[in-house]
Amino acid sequence: MHGIGVFVCHCGSNIAATVDVKKVVEMAKLEPGVVHAEDYQYMCSEAGQEKIAQAIKEKNLSGIVVCSCSPRMHEATFRKCAEKAGLNPYMVEIANLREQCSWIHKDIEEGTEKAVILTRAAIAKVNLNTSLEAGESGVIKRALVIGGGIAGIQTALDIADAGYEVDIVEKTPSIGGKMAQLDKTFPTLDCSACILTPKMVDAAAHEKINLYTYSEVEKVSGFVGDFTVEIRKKARYVNMDKCTGCGVCMEKCPSKKAKSEFNSGLSNRPAIYTPFAQAIPNVPVIDPTQCIKLKTGKCGVCEKFCQAGAIDYKQKDEVITQKYGAIVVATGFEVIKLDNYDEYAYSQSKDVITSLELERIMNAAGPTKGHLERLSDGKPPKNIVFIQCVGSRCAENKGKSYCSKICCMYTAKHAMLIRDKYPDVNVTVFYIDVRTPGKNFDEFYRRAVEEYGVNYVKGQVGKVAPQADGSLLVHGVDLIDGKQLKISADMVVLAAAIEPNPTVRNIATMLTASIDTNNFLTEAHPKLRPVESPTAGVFLSGVCQGPKDIPETVSQAGAAAIKVVGLLAKDKLMTNPCTAKADELLCNGCSACANVCPYGAISYEDKLINDHGIRKTHRVAVVNSALCQGCGACTVACPSGVMDLQGFSNRQIIAEVDAICR
Amino acid sequence: MQELISRLKELLESGSVQRVLGWKKGDFTFNPEPAYFNSAEELSEFVYDGFCGANLSKYMIKASNLEGVTAVLLKPCDTYSFNQLIKEHRVIREKAYIIGIGCKGKLSLDAIKAQGVKGITDIKGAEIDGDCNELKVETLYGEKTVSYKDSMLERCHVCKGKEHMIYDELMLESADTLDADRFTDVEIIENLTSEDKFTYFQRELSKCIRCNACRNVCPACSCRKCVFDSTKFDSEQKANVDPFHESMFHIIRAFHVAGRCTDCGECSRVCPQGIPLHLFNRKFIKDINEYYGVFQAGEDIGQTSPLTDYTLDDMEAEERR
Amino acid sequence: MSLTNEEFRPKIVAFCCNWCSYAGADLAGSSRLSYPADVKIIRVPCSCRVNPMFILRAFEKGADGVIICGCHPGDCHYSTGNYYARRRMTLLFSMLDYVGIERGRTRVEWVSAAEGVKFSQTMNEFVETVRSLGKNVRLGDLRCKN
Amino acid sequence: MEASKKSRSEMVKEISGTNPLKCMKCGKCSASCPSYEKMDIKPHQFVSYVINEDVESLAKCDSLWVCLSCFACVERCPRDVKPGKIVDAARQIVIREKGGSYLVPDEIPELIDEDMPQQLLVSAFRKFRR
């Protein structure tokens, strides 16, 4: 029995406003194979789905077309609905009447005409649909977290607490990330280290968590439930099992000229170092670009002083291969380079600093031991100017187009802390907008203004001019007063934009996870699936997905963890049945398809084929449907067209083409 | 020539090959045809001269399924096709004993006729042992002499060289025939206006009678079922009035063999309507050479075909000439 | 531009990969960035799924322009699909140029899921180009009419 | 009236080739402008005037004649709005309309001094006159 049902959704007025849905229904009824057509206010609602289910049962439909929003939105919903009603879920096609019709057209006649054609194409396709059965594949009960900042740590802890093994891969020598560099956190002003280090210790001590610090992901293959990952453990030149973390080596190291990454380059560190005192693991690494022994063969001081005998100059990088069921990206951010903002004299004056640098200056473990000092002459500043939105909210050729989101709040924090500790210091903040949506955020900002007397000026700074006397003349504007301002400051702090860690591009490519034009990882759905990548089995945690502060990062980290746990808790995964399939009766066995398959899913077998009564052995292509991801590259490479893609077959697509061009 | 026949006899009699795949005499001196020779006796019909243009490599697809080894005579250009067929697993190397034979250029009856010769009954001077300078043509209107060179197939003027890409043994001398650039004609068309290009191809393709000779002879068109005979695209050959396949047939065919076509020229040789079909294939070859680096199908079995390969910085479609 | 061109509504088939360009089209929609209704999108898993047969078929059936949209090179959901598509389409379109099909009727554009604006702009431009070329008569029949 | 008002602001956009809607009202142009004090309509306000289609006021303002075309605002504008170009466009509209010139040749003798480079006069004429 063959009969197609067509269900046209109004989507409230989203579709119905520019598409005459009744007309679409009438026209659909005229199409071959259609035995039922109706419209409804909200097809995705329970009542709408009930209508579909009822029609499937009553009219014994063999396939349905739902004319609604994008299939990326509700295809899964309607497939489930069909399945419940006893129809194979792959006998469902969606005509996208909302995103690709009603929302972009204004004229109702034009919209309706296009809607009819789109519906017709979907009907033509569904006529050729075949029932597909999803296969099954196993799940490896282990997760990988890439990045060991607060996002990665929190995700790993939550997954581990649920009872699954987790590996954290962190490219620097210690976990902790950017949060470890912060002094205080808004809006509560807790000490960042005091709340982060216990979590770092928990992660290190957790029996289910395994840390690969000073390591990088090198290669990823496989698919959801069964990823194979190669991790490069860079040579530390220190034996992790032997090292006791006494720190003598760092003290004795004669090469102390390297810039401390942890202190944002504001202080020096030895060639053998841990990034900071509370580093985890508390095992130093030797920086081969700085170590005299590794560069010249002479020195060996650290080896001499190490009582544990942990120094090993001959250590080599090690590549380990591990299997995972799920991968979480938590690669975080960096502050942008300020090369394009020389009007703020960042490169010309030591007293023009970024907020992250100020963070280190304010920190007791920082380069100035927590004293607020000018880096040029060590004098305490009297007038500090903060400049907001440096490199954020720019035109594309000028900087980052997005709002970095955290700057307004940390600037309020900095201003407040400075005014609290040094009441005689004048603090001026040039702002374009103060953005404080968050619990207790605006109150926090208001306190900076009302209780701490921070001078907020609506306007921007055009130039910072370093003067001969060492002061900085800030040329700004007060848009409210309508005045140009020239403020003599002795320190200027730039709220530089943040950008995704540059390594994320490479990682995204390895994971085949998509990234947007700003290098932020794309979520599977911006509202409904914010912690999942569109690539199955890959999840997002922290700033790699978009700018966010610590509380938001931690919530997202937990959300990513629960998604991972939900995946790892399954014993079997249903695989996408829209895979390639060769017609073995006609396959030439020419190998063109295997050459283009990115998954190695195609192999060849010699098969005895009965071709019109003549039995012959032929070399034919066989697709491993567990490996095939359904891209279709092979289908075009095949010269005779015997390789086809289920769900997107040649005939189905040609039927759509014909329906559109009719 | 006698040497070749002796060698073939020897191979057959010793049992090292089961059969010979070569050419046998036709009704006239100028139309020999491919044939199997199963015994030394049958070799009396064997011929190899300037009219044996047919590329025998495609026959090896069937011969690979026959019992025992087949001795196959391959001219230099035919070996490219044979290699390509090995690469695509269409022939079995071990089932072939390849005698690479020399070539002094292959002749085209059309080219002879084009020199104003009519009513041909016999042609002498095409023997492979001869010097292949002149052809003596007997016609209903008397004997005429034409130059061998002017009577060659187009493909021989742009010969890929007289070196065999694959063989078990070599026999007979070759002579160089290359005297033209193979992309000249393509370039001429490329430089026409869009309108003129269309007019040109419309005129040429309107001669097509869809006899499928080009497809059937093509060594790259070896699919067990051609897309034009298959139901998989709703593209099977329909009534002759349906315009689709005339307009698209040759483009699709050329695309299907792109990166695999060795430019053996058989399609143009066999076209009863004289359509220069090689111009399609050569356009793809020229584009591939220009855009992705020089590639000759069948030269090296290990090389990846340009259409199943890519580089990260390939040019964009919009950047094409 | 002549009056007939103004009135001429071309048939445009757009093949969009599911992961980037189809999502880009969705974004154009949710951002209400309009483009002509002449464009009809066919969803394919990847630009490498687009068989030249589909394109020729579209032209045969009366399409006036065909555009292929996929992820940006390097961003393919399947890692490499668009690289193959890029070669195939370059060669196919070059062949269509060669037989005299106006260049403006075919196009490849990489549109990411974030590029709703680009999707809409691309479609507006493409439709405009095809509209200026007028109806596709050449591929309709290379043989019969003379 | 409405129509002509509109067309003038469209003209400014067209001549300047800028899109005032890109402005986020940060004021960096006004912070950078060396002629700010002399301006009755400030650089950032120029953008709003065009958005509000009030080119009349721009045509009457003094700012047109004190803008130096030094491009500090163009260079530093984070949104690539290029306020300097808008000022220049407004100036163009004024001097193209009869009698709009800010400089007439008769004035020159009393303004000139002997060290003045040609460049000065040429530039001034180009900027202030049609």
Added chain:
Amino acid sequence: MKYSYYPGCTLRTKAKKLDAYARASAKVLGFEMEEIENWQCCGGVYPLSGDEIASKLSSVRALNEAKVKGQELVTLCSACYHVVKRVNDDMRNVEDIRLRANNYMKLDEPYLGETEVLHFLEVLRDRIGFDEVKKKVVKPLTGRKIGAYYGCLLLRPSEILGFDNPENPTVMENLIRALGAEPVIYPYRNECCGGYISLKDKELSKNMCDTVMNSAESFEAEMLITACPLCQYNLTKNAQSDVPVIYFTELLAEALGVKEEVDANGSF
């Protein structure tokens, strides 16, 4: 090495020094500046309005002449550099201007922006190299503290001119270093001097010049160099300062040992 040379109006009159010292220095440095024939004034300011074509044609003529000779086009005056380079950019990238200019000019072959426009300072930096300049110095200016004044025309808009970092330029400082003197880096070296506004509004221009000169003085500059005749005029005439402002070519000629020779022959 030969370059096409576009002197511009002022270098023929009030700024003859800028020109003469440059030619003499070029000879020492081993390159020649071939003045293009029949050049016309560039207009002094780049016509900002996108719809104007006539005021761009003189630049196009000069550019085309250099193209015909197959030479790069060198300018000395900041304003000429600014105008000619921007017009060239239009000819490269703005279809409408390119079309209309070519329609008007009726050249044998359309001009599409092929010529490379260089400022003399760019020739020193990118073609000769400051290391080479340094080798040719016979009278090193050791011990002198000299500030560079860039003004606006050389640097902005950097997107099109690409001359140097618009907010922290270095080319003249490197030249000063090569000549043996110590560059004085002060923040207002890229701020406007008031330009042509000095004609009608002396006071405004004066304020701006003072800002520049005071800043340079506070950093102990003994002298400023510039590439722009208008800047030279304004800073000398409209600022209350005794610090001399000279053309960079004069300084160059001095260090290369050809200044006296030029002074002797010249009639400035």
